[in-house]
Amino acid sequence: MTTRPSAFAVHLFTASGAALALMALVAASHGAWREMFLWLGIGLVVDGIDGPLARKVDVKRNAANWDGIILDLVIDYLTYVFIPAFALIHTGLLPAPWGLLAALLITSTGVIYFADTRMKSKDNSFSGFPAVWHMPLLVLVVFAPPAWATGTIVVALALGQFTYLKFIHPVRTARWRTLNLPVQLIWFLLAAWSVWENLDPPEIARVLLLLTSLWLLFVGIVMQIFPGRGSADDEVEV
Template sequence: MHRFVQAFAVHLLTASGAALALMAMLAAGRGDWPMMFLWLLFALVVDGIDGPLARRVRIEVHAPQWDGVLLDLIIDYLTYVIIPAYAMVEAALIGPGWSLAAGLMICCTGVIYFADKRMKTRDNSFSGFPGCWNMVILVLFAVDIGSWGAMLLMIAIALMQFFPLKFVHPVRTRRWRPANLGAMAVWAGCAVWAAWTSFEAPAAVSALLVASSLYLMGAGIAQQIVPAGRPFRLRREG
């Protein structure tokens, strides 16, 4: 019974992401974009810690009647894709028409990616951009790169979801893990600062936000170019 309680508690922790998604959506409905992103950042933290806890308590053994992977994917689609896309459209981040087109693109390509059973590589990284549109849209709120620049960036990232490009999982990818975790910590700190200041953070914070984003986007691809020990071969797992 003790093991079951532990495992079920982890399921509840994962499920709390749905409550955080609702809070984010309520903030978005008020047009309170800073608070919306803060709720999404809380959800990102939950998503980062529930996996290691699930493996620690062997959740698939002690509470197998609930599918933790499916639960995680449902919540991730809400917090990573739907709510950020909604915010971009409602805020007309790149103009009304283009924002709607980009939002539709994000939702359609994102749901296809999340349904792909081959998204993980052998080293627990991601094959293709892992649909983290919450991070992309937050950076676009914080850093103005112009409407055309933002649209072209989103098209490029949407396409990256379907190419065999490696993207690190900051927690699960073993190679360069200290640097990956460090970059994620810098990104999260800068993201909180940017949202807390209603996206009026100092230029240095914006620069660190962009730099850490570029690292997280490029680290896995760099690992493909410079393999460790032997040539890296992507293997999508079913």
């Protein structure tokens, strides 16, 4: 099958996320947390754009020799799991050897979660915590809680990957999307503000970051407990 340059270019665009992940890793190795989150943030932008581009040029048909889903999963694992786990070792949030043990827990459970074919429910929510470790890591770095609290959160989220508790996809989960999507956008703005302030934002930003984080973490479970009309699993993307 003929490969169209435009379709292959989209694969290359997606693959640039690996280079961005490497830059984030280099920053993390030097303890440059602001730069690390900056590179991860750029990677998130690429991750948000490449899907619509791939559908527009129909990469499945026009660049069929490369599997975009596998490519995306590899980069997502690097960006969302591996680098946050590496960073956790060096942030000082957990003393040695607990930081390393927590990182091993994140990387080993995260790769199993990414390989689970049941990770998406019928309403396009995630089944179990979706291993987006860069998000709780940023919140933990901003708040620097006691080591016992950090460890408890890490273990709870790691175990949460293997439950049937729902976690929303702010764009693809249709129910309450008109509320959840703005909350997600506000979270990203607050995260960017925190990074700009070298992970030490003003108190108002810290409070709002915590509130939006808790909303995004628990709203899917609330929707699951109160499904409304019919089963939440019957909802479809619109």
